[in-house]
Amino acid sequence: MDDDIITIREVAEYLRLKEKTAYALVAKGEIPGFKVGGSWRFRRSELEKWIVRREGNEADRS
Template sequence: MSDQILTLKEVAEYLKLTEKTAYRLVSEGKLPGFKVGGSWRFRYADLDAWIDVQKSK
């Protein structure tokens, strides 16, 4: 599951955020993501690593 790619909608659901908030965070570079054909995509493993960093702050 660590190589799974998620959409913005799936990330918002996973992090319990609105899609607008998730979009803002990734646009500001605060959430790890990348664009494919103009749409944001996220690696599950990157999100878990990001969560671990946020917990240690």
């Protein structure tokens, strides 16, 4: 199995969020994800890129 694809539970653990918060963020389109058979899936590499972009945005505000 390709461990680059992770579940919403794994995203919540990875980002240290509650699952409910992860669901809310992905529903708003703030976290990159896609649905497979009604379940959210995420590419770990895309989440890492998203984190880097977020870090860049925070640095711009300082």
